[in-house]
Amino acid sequence: MSKHATAPQDETATDTNPDSETDAESTTEATPTQVTNGATAVVRSLENAGVTHAFGVQGGAIMPVYDALWDSSIRHITMAHEQGASHAADAYGVVKGVPGICLATSGPGATNLVTGIADAAMDSDAMLALTGQVPSGMVGSDAFQETDTTGVTAPVTKHNYFASDATTVGKTVGEAFALAEAGRPGPTLVDLPKDVTFGETDDDPGPPKAPARSSPSPDADPDAVIAAAEVISRAERPVCLFGGGVIKANASEQARAFAREYNVPVVTTMPGIGSFPEDDELCLSWAGMHGTGYANMAITHTDCLIAVGTRFDDRLTGGIETFAPEAEVVHIDIDPAEISKNIHADYPLIGDAATVLEQLYDAIDDDPETDAWVEQCTTWKEEYPMDYTTPEDEPVKPEFIVEAFDEATDDDTIVTTGVGQHQMWAAQYWTYTKPRTWVSSHGLGTMGYGLPAAIGARFAADDDQSVICFDGDGSFLMTLQELSVAVRENLDITVAVLNNEYIGMVRQWQDAFFEGRHMASEYNWMPEFDKLAEAFGAKGWRVDEYDEVAAAIEEALAYDGPSVIDFHIDPGANVYPMVASGGANGKFALSEDQL
Amino acid sequence: MSSDEDPTSQRGLQGKPPEQRPHPTGRRNKQGIRIDPEAEAEPRVRKAVVSALVDNEPGVLSRVSGLFSRRQFNIESLTVGPTTVEGNARITLVVEETDPGIDQVKKQLAKLKPVMSVGELENNAVRAELVLLKVHGDEPDKVHAITQMYDGQTLDAGPRTITVQITGDESKIDDAVDAFRQFGIIEIARTGQTALARGDTPTTPGEEPAPEGTIAEEPSQPSANVQYSDD
Numbered sequence: 001m002s003k004h005a006t007a008p009q010d011e012t013a014t015d016t017n018p019d020s021e022t023d024a025e026s027t028t029e030a031t032p033t034q035v036t037n038g039a040t041a042v043v044r045s046l047e048n049a050g051v052t053h054a055f056g057v058q059g060g061a062i063m064p065v066y067d068a069l070w071d072s073s074i075r076h077i078t079m080a081h082e083q084g085a086s087h088a089a090d091a092y093g094v095v096k097g098v099p100g101i102c103l104a105t106s107g108p109g110a111t112n113l114v115t116g117i118a119d120a121a122m123d124s125d126a127m128l129a130l131t132g133q134v135p136s137g138m139v140g141s142d143a144f145q146e147t148d149t150t151g152v153t154a155p156v157t158k159h160n161y162f163a164s165d166a167t168t169v170g171k172t173v174g175e176a177f178a179l180a181e182a183g184r185p186g187p188t189l190v191d192l193p194k195d196v197t198f199g200e201t202d203d204d205p206g207p208p209k210a211p212a213r214s215s216p217s218p219d220a221d222p223d224a225v226i227a228a229a230e231v232i233s234r235a236e237r238p239v240c241l242f243g244g245g246v247i248k249a250n251a252s253e254q255a256r257a258f259a260r261e262y263n264v265p266v267v268t269t270m271p272g273i274g275s276f277p278e279d280d281e282l283c284l285s286w287a288g289m290h291g292t293g294y295a296n297m298a299i300t301h302t303d304c305l306i307a308v309g310t311r312f313d314d315r316l317t318g319g320i321e322t323f324a325p326e327a328e329v330v331h332i333d334i335d336p337a338e339i340s341k342n343i344h345a346d347y348p349l350i351g352d353a354a355t356v357l358e359q360l361y362d363a364i365d366d367d368p369e370t371d372a373w374v375e376q377c378t379t380w381k382e383e384y385p386m387d388y389t390t391p392e393d394e395p396v397k398p399e400f401i402v403e404a405f406d407e408a409t410d411d412d413t414i415v416t417t418g419v420g421q422h423q424m425w426a427a428q429y430w431t432y433t434k435p436r437t438w439v440s441s442h443g444l445g446t447m448g449y450g451l452p453a454a455i456g457a458r459f460a461a462d463d464d465q466s467v468i469c470f471d472g473d474g475s476f477l478m479t480l481q482e483l484s485v486a487v488r489e490n491l492d493i494t495v496a497v498l499n500n501e502y503i504g505m506v507r508q509w510q511d512a513f514f515e516g517r518h519m520a521s522e523y524n525w526m527p528e529f530d531k532l533a534e535a536f537g538a539k540g541w542r543v544d545e546y547d548e549v550a551a552a553i554e555e556a557l558a559y560d561g562p563s564v565i566d567f568h569i570d571p572g573a574n575v576y577p578m579v580a581s582g583g584a585n586g587k588f589a590l591s592e593d594q595l
Numbered sequence: 596m597s598s599d600e601d602p603t604s605q606r607g608l609q610g611k612p613p614e615q616r617p618h619p620t621g622r623r624n625k626q627g628i629r630i631d632p633e634a635e636a637e638p639r640v641r642k643a644v645v646s647a648l649v650d651n652e653p654g655v656l657s658r659v660s661g662l663f664s665r666r667q668f669n670i671e672s673l674t675v676g677p678t679t680v681e682g683n684a685r686i687t688l689v690v691e692e693t694d695p696g697i698d699q700v701k702k703q704l705a706k707l708k709p710v711m712s713v714g715e716l717e718n719n720a721v722r723a724e725l726v727l728l729k730v731h732g733d734e735p736d737k738v739h740a741i742t743q744m745y746d747g748q749t750l751d752a753g754p755r756t757i758t759v760q761i762t763g764d765e766s767k768i769d770d771a772v773d774a775f776r777q778f779g780i781i782e783i784a785r786t787g788q789t790a791l792a793r794g795d796t797p798t799t800p801g802e803e804p805a806p807e808g809t810i811a812e813e814p815s816q817p818s819a820n821v822q823y824s825d826d
């Protein structure tokens with residue numbers, strides 16, 4: 001007997017089949033789990049929270065919970081590795097705007113989740129991890145597969161819980177779910193000792209309820225709003241800096257209306273990609289280490305930075321001393337601790353991004369005079385264009401592949417990435433226009449994020465949305481076992497490996513800062529990813545020449561199932577512009593000799 | 596994305612090299628505050644007493660201490676104990692940080708789920724610390740005299756060692772420790788400072804007064820907290 005199992009290529013029961021009933025439908029019809037013990041209370045609590053998907057790997061201590069899932073409407077996707085489960089849950093949550101759910105057993109299962117939990121914490125992604133634990137009576141005895149999971153994950157969760165009682169465990173799971181998305185989102189975890197999940201109870205845990213003090217007021221202080229409105233009115237060179245918080249708060253619409261109403265140029269952070277359409281004339285794309293020259297010029301010369309939902313990460317700011325050094329900073333954030341943590345906020349506005357942008361909108365009486373400044377920003381766009389060359393006699397340039405994919409797909413397409421040069425090219429040369437279409441590992445920079453993220457994104461996306469993973473050869477090698485899941489579930493995703501046979505980003509830094517000593521960054525040998533894909537049961541292509549690019553992309557996109565294109569790109573290609581670590585954004589280098 | 600003049604020609608990245616671009620003259624200090632570079636002063640570190648009212652749930656102390664270590668907050672002492680409200684505890688922390696650092700300490704503490712409220716104590720707050728000192732017992736009379744001088748108590752006296760207890764604010768304790776050095780201090784244990792706001796002011800904002808009957812009678816003399824002057 002096997003639940004939800006579908007043979008590869010079985011067209012009758014896969015998510016990607018438009019004829020199959022959607023998960024939403026099956027949920028509303030499904031009868032809720034009957035609570036008989038702690039485990040069923042856990043599952044019932046997830047159902048009460050509207051959970052439809054969960055990603056995980058079985059194991060001894062979590063078995064009671066898995067057994068309870070047998071009768072549940074929740075669709076469980078068995079991943080190859082718990083790290084994959086945590087990234088899939090993270091990306092699912094990013095695309096869908098709800099907490100993603102991942103499960104693992106105690107000990108190694110739980111520790112394998114940690115990378116994904118830490119990733120979610122850094123990027124403020126709502127996620128709930130459920131981990132099995134040895135029975136309470138054995139905790140502390142170094143029992144088989146015992147790890148202090150709440151201890152290990154305390155620094156990388158918003159909060160974690162050690163469930164102590166079958167009668168309350170359902171409520172605890174509900175609270176953890178609600179806390180994950182309350183205020184500034186983030187990961188939470190509930191550790192579930194086996195005696196608790198086995199323990200008898202028939203209490204319906206009820207709907208998820210966030211703990212006291214976890215849901216801050218959405219409005220900013222009205223006096224502070226008025227003060228900020230005045231400084232914006234007076235500004236001559238204002239810039240909107242939209243961070244990931246704009247997307248998490250579903251404030252893209254307000255952000256767009258605000259920037260357009262006051263004719264303010266827009267720069268985003270990397271997690272903020274998609275909050276504002278990159279094809280809009282006001283958009284300068286993203287700033288920071290590998291941001292556009294024009295975004296970095298604008299952010300360097302602005303006199304009023306309207307920053308929304310950003311934590312001023314060092315990859316964005318470069319050296320603090322030279323970051324927006326002439327700007328009065330208006331900082332909107334839901335988390336008071338982000339105010340003046342890295343960059344001093346002259347006008348702190350604590351609240352929900354959408355609400356506060358509306359408050360500001362209402363409070364601004366005089367529009368700032370920005371015509372000359374907008375013109376200056378446009379000039380910078382012309383002066384520092386994002387451009388690359390494609391000499392026919394050289395290997396294919398990665399930028400060309402990213403642009404070719406962008407042209408071949410529509411605006412709703414979701415892009416996931418690994419970490420490295422390919423991630424930067426995917427961010428630089430794809431034109432993002434919609435929120436929740438850029439899914440990447442920013443704060444933690446986790447190689448291996450891309451494929452499991454594409455799997456999670458696939459389950460969250462609409463059927464007509466394409467999902468593309470731009471991966472590096474190194475990043476792909478870290479989690480490519482998840483291809484087995486994509487094949488088993490017949491997921492329509494395309495992995496584009498930008499294969500330079502290098503740990504490319506490291507090689508680039510070695511060339512720039514370590515006299516070209518390629519210590520541990522050259523692979524010398526790489527598996528043939530197209531054949532590897534075929535061995536998994538996916539479809540594979542290899543591309544070496546420009547004239548093969550378009551056809552491979554077309555075939556891969558047309559293929560209804562997982563596909564991998566192994567693009568052998570120019571191994572010497574580098575990511576520029578670049579602001580050296582701790583350097584001034586305005587001094588971005590256009591090539592290595594300018595570093 | 597190609598240049599405007601000729602959209603078909605590719606030129607690669609273009610533009611003025613870094614040294615030919617305009618650069619603003621403004622600057623921020625390490626705290627991200629815009630400053631006049633001419634008048635930049637080293638950020639001043641100060642000692643602050645921060646009080647946190649918390650849910651006394653398992654692991655709360657490790658969450659607080661973990662926060663301090665992972666954010667590299669400079670902490671001098673941490674004390675914890677239950678309050679008169681069932682399930683609550685008060686944590687008192689002495690931290691040494693710059694003003695923005697102290698601000699971060701308070702905000703990060705407030706983000707921990709079991710933390711109910713956080714306050715920084717004013718300079719005039721009531722503070723106390725307890726120290727146990729074990730010294731050589733060769734000169735019992737002199738030890739006794741010094742113990743009296745510091746309003747302390749002798750807790751244990753034997754032929755070889757004498758252990759005394761002194762309470763008071765930090766400077767009194769420091770002085771007492773100095774005074775006892777002459778006997779040879781064998782062991783010492785200090786609790787770290789604990790503190791409450793003076794008078795009606797709540798120690799952490801929004802703190803509920805303790806339920807009726809749990810508050811001790813007002814002391815008849817304001818000198819219940821002796822102001823000790825260090826000499």
Ligand SMILES: Cc1ncc(C[n+]2csc(CCOP(=O)(O)OP(=O)(O)O)c2C)c(N)n1
Binds near residue numbers: 447503504
């Ligand atoms: C899990 C993990 N290990 C190590 C690193 C350090 N690192 C950053 S980029 C990079 C190279 C990535 O190589 P690849 O995935 O092939 O991408 P490329 O830069 O070549 O596009 C490495 C090793 C990391 N970010 N994540």
